[in-house]
Amino acid sequence: MALEITKAFIEEIEEAIERADAAYILSSLEDMYPADITTVLYELNTPQSKYVLDLLEPEVGSEILSGIDPEVRNNFLKSFTSEEIARYVNLMESDDAVDVLNEQKVQVREEVISLLDNEEKAADIIDLLHYEEDSAGGLMAKELVKVNLHWRVRQCIAEIRRQAETVEKVGGVYVVDDKDKLVGRLGLKALILAHDETPITELYDPDVISIESYKKDTEVVDVMQKYDLEAVPVVNAQGKLLGRITIDDVVDVIQEQAETTMQLMTGVTENTDE
Amino acid sequence: MALEITKAFIEEIEEAIERADAAYILSSLEDMYPADITTVLYELNTPQSKYVLDLLEPEVGSEILSGIDPEVRNNFLKSFTSEEIARYVNLMESDDAVDVLNEQKVQVREEVISLLDNEEKAADIIDLLHYEEDSAGGLMAKELVKVNLHWRVRQCIAEIRRQAETVEKVGGVYVVDDKDKLVGRLGLKALILAHDETPITELYDPDVISIESYKKDTEVVDVMQKYDLEAVPVVNAQGKLLGRITIDDVVDVIQEQAETTMQLMTGVTENTDE
Known part of the structure; x- marks a missing residue:
C-alpha cells in the first residue's frame, strides 16, 4: 500500500x-x-x-x-x-x-x-x-516494440528481449511491413500462447487504430476513450510508425479538457491558478 | 483509422x-x-x-x-x-x-x-x-489472471490460456499465496522472456500496489496517477485479492474529479446538464 x-x-x-x-x-x-x-x-x-x-x-x-x-x-x-x-x-x-x-x-x-x-x-x-507540444507527435514516446510482418514468434520474442531495457511498459507489439508502415498489432497474450515457429502473419490483428502525428492532443484523448485503448500508435501521413502514446501520458490532457469544458459552461475564461 | x-x-x-x-x-x-x-x-x-x-x-x-x-x-x-x-x-x-x-x-x-x-x-x-458505486469495489471487475506463488511459468501460461476467454485485456498477472492473499505481480514481458520451468518465486515483483475495496473512487484515481498504473488490484481488509480496476474504468472519475475541482474554484455548485 x-x-x-x-x-x-x-x-x-x-x-x-x-x-x-x-x-x-x-x-x-x-x-x-x-x-x-x-x-x-x-x-x-x-x-x-x-x-x-x-x-x-x-x-x-x-x-x-x-x-x-x-x-x-x-x-x-x-x-x-x-x-x-x-x-x-x-x-x-x-x-x-x-x-x-x-x-x-x-x-x-x-x-x-x-x-x-x-x-x-x-x-x-x-x-x-x-x-x-499539444499534438499527437508532442505526446508520443519513440520507445516501442515493433516487429516485421514476415517474422515468426521466435524473432518477435528476441526483439522484445532486445528492447526490454529501453521500453518500460511493452503492452503490445506493433507490426510493420518492410517500409516501416504500420500494418497491425499483436497483444502479448497472443504471443504468450503461440508457438515459437508460428508466423506473425497468422497471429497479428490488422485492425489497428492509429493517429497521425499532426492531430490535436484532444483528438488523441477522444480516440483512446472511444476505442478504449491503453496505447495508440502514432503514424505520419504515409502510415509510417513514428511512436506511441500511452494512456498515462494523456491523463493530464483529459483533466485539462474537463476543466475547459467546465470553464465554457460556467463562463469563466480567465486563467486560474491551481 | x-x-x-x-x-x-x-x-x-x-x-x-x-x-x-x-x-x-x-x-x-x-x-x-x-x-x-x-x-x-x-x-x-x-x-x-x-x-x-x-x-x-x-x-x-x-x-x-x-x-x-x-x-x-x-x-x-x-x-x-x-x-x-x-x-x-x-x-x-x-x-x-x-x-x-x-x-x-x-x-x-x-x-x-x-x-x-x-x-x-x-x-x-x-x-x-x-x-x-463510488468505491474501489464498485469500480472493479472480477475478471483477472491470478497465479499461485508456488507455481512455475508453465502453469502460469496454462492459467492464462484457461482465462484467455473471459479476460479481455490481461496486462499483468497477480500472484497470490495459498490463502488467496495478494503477494505480488508479474508482468507479461517477464513471463515471455522466462523459461517454462522457472519458479514464479524467482520472477515475481513483491512490490505491488493495491487498494482496499472500501476506498473512495477518487482515491483510486490518485493512487493510479501517482504510481502511473494501468491497473490496480483491489483487496479486502485481510489482503485477499478481490478484483482489479483498469485505467479506462476510472477515466470517467478523472473527468468528474476535474469538473468538481472547477466547480469549487468557480463557486458553481448546482447540478449542470451536459
Missing part, C-alpha cells in the same frame, strides 16, 4: 540533511517508491531536495524528475548544471525527456542535448522536439 | 430499416468497430436502434451496450425484455454488467440475474452489487 508520510518523518530527513548524514537518508528512503520520494521532496526546500536527489541512484532520480509537477521541476532544475540535467535526461523515456527540455531556455536545451551519452536517445529527442 | 460517419450513410441505414433489409444493414456495418456502430445508433431513434442491435452478433451488441452513454442506455433498455437484457449481460465483463444492472429497477435486476446462463458471471455480479 501507499505510504503515509508524516511530519515527524520530514523533520528527521531535514535534520539528517543538516548534518549531511547520507547513510541515514538513504536507508530512510530505501523502501520507498519514486512517487513517494517525490512527495518527500515537495516538503523540502530547493537545496535540501537537490541534496537528496544527488544521493539517489540516477535511475530513481530520473523517474522522480519525470513524474514531478512541471512547474516545480522547472524551478528546481534552475539550480542544476547542464551536465547534471543531462545525466537524468539520458535515462528518461523520450517523451519525458522532451517535456523537460521544452521547459529549458534554448541555450540549456542545446547544451544538454550535446551532453547526452545515449546517441539513439539523443536522436529520438531531437526528432520529437519538432512536434507541437 | 477511425471512420467518418456521414449523414448520407445514416439515411441509407434508416431506409434499409424501413424496408427491413437486414442483409444491407449487416454488410454496411460489417467492417465497423463496435464504438463506431454506437455512433450510428446515437443518430437513430429507439425502435430503429433496437432493430439494428437485434441483427448484430450478441458479442458485438454487448460491447456496444457496455460502452454506450449510461443515460442513453437506461432509456434504450426500457424497450427490452429481461430475457433480452440477460442475453447481453451474460457476455459483459462483470463491472460493466453491474453498471447496467444498477441502472435497472429492482424487479428487472432480479429477473435478469435469475436468467443469466453463465453461473460464474452471475456469482461475480451478485458479489459486486454489494459495493458502493
Whole structure:
C-alpha cells in the first residue's frame, strides 16, 4: 500500500540533511517508491531536495524528475548544471525527456542535448522536439516494440528481449511491413500462447487504430476513450510508425479538457491558478 | 483509422430499416468497430436502434451496450425484455454488467440475474452489487489472471490460456499465496522472456500496489496517477485479492474529479446538464 508520510518523518530527513548524514537518508528512503520520494521532496526546500536527489541512484532520480509537477521541476532544475540535467535526461523515456527540455531556455536545451551519452536517445529527442507540444507527435514516446510482418514468434520474442531495457511498459507489439508502415498489432497474450515457429502473419490483428502525428492532443484523448485503448500508435501521413502514446501520458490532457469544458459552461475564461 | 460517419450513410441505414433489409444493414456495418456502430445508433431513434442491435452478433451488441452513454442506455433498455437484457449481460465483463444492472429497477435486476446462463458471471455480479458505486469495489471487475506463488511459468501460461476467454485485456498477472492473499505481480514481458520451468518465486515483483475495496473512487484515481498504473488490484481488509480496476474504468472519475475541482474554484455548485 501507499505510504503515509508524516511530519515527524520530514523533520528527521531535514535534520539528517543538516548534518549531511547520507547513510541515514538513504536507508530512510530505501523502501520507498519514486512517487513517494517525490512527495518527500515537495516538503523540502530547493537545496535540501537537490541534496537528496544527488544521493539517489540516477535511475530513481530520473523517474522522480519525470513524474514531478512541471512547474516545480522547472524551478528546481534552475539550480542544476547542464551536465547534471543531462545525466537524468539520458535515462528518461523520450517523451519525458522532451517535456523537460521544452521547459529549458534554448541555450540549456542545446547544451544538454550535446551532453547526452545515449546517441539513439539523443536522436529520438531531437526528432520529437519538432512536434507541437499539444499534438499527437508532442505526446508520443519513440520507445516501442515493433516487429516485421514476415517474422515468426521466435524473432518477435528476441526483439522484445532486445528492447526490454529501453521500453518500460511493452503492452503490445506493433507490426510493420518492410517500409516501416504500420500494418497491425499483436497483444502479448497472443504471443504468450503461440508457438515459437508460428508466423506473425497468422497471429497479428490488422485492425489497428492509429493517429497521425499532426492531430490535436484532444483528438488523441477522444480516440483512446472511444476505442478504449491503453496505447495508440502514432503514424505520419504515409502510415509510417513514428511512436506511441500511452494512456498515462494523456491523463493530464483529459483533466485539462474537463476543466475547459467546465470553464465554457460556467463562463469563466480567465486563467486560474491551481 | 477511425471512420467518418456521414449523414448520407445514416439515411441509407434508416431506409434499409424501413424496408427491413437486414442483409444491407449487416454488410454496411460489417467492417465497423463496435464504438463506431454506437455512433450510428446515437443518430437513430429507439425502435430503429433496437432493430439494428437485434441483427448484430450478441458479442458485438454487448460491447456496444457496455460502452454506450449510461443515460442513453437506461432509456434504450426500457424497450427490452429481461430475457433480452440477460442475453447481453451474460457476455459483459462483470463491472460493466453491474453498471447496467444498477441502472435497472429492482424487479428487472432480479429477473435478469435469475436468467443469466453463465453461473460464474452471475456469482461475480451478485458479489459486486454489494459495493458502493463510488468505491474501489464498485469500480472493479472480477475478471483477472491470478497465479499461485508456488507455481512455475508453465502453469502460469496454462492459467492464462484457461482465462484467455473471459479476460479481455490481461496486462499483468497477480500472484497470490495459498490463502488467496495478494503477494505480488508479474508482468507479461517477464513471463515471455522466462523459461517454462522457472519458479514464479524467482520472477515475481513483491512490490505491488493495491487498494482496499472500501476506498473512495477518487482515491483510486490518485493512487493510479501517482504510481502511473494501468491497473490496480483491489483487496479486502485481510489482503485477499478481490478484483482489479483498469485505467479506462476510472477515466470517467478523472473527468468528474476535474469538473468538481472547477466547480469549487468557480463557486458553481448546482447540478449542470451536459
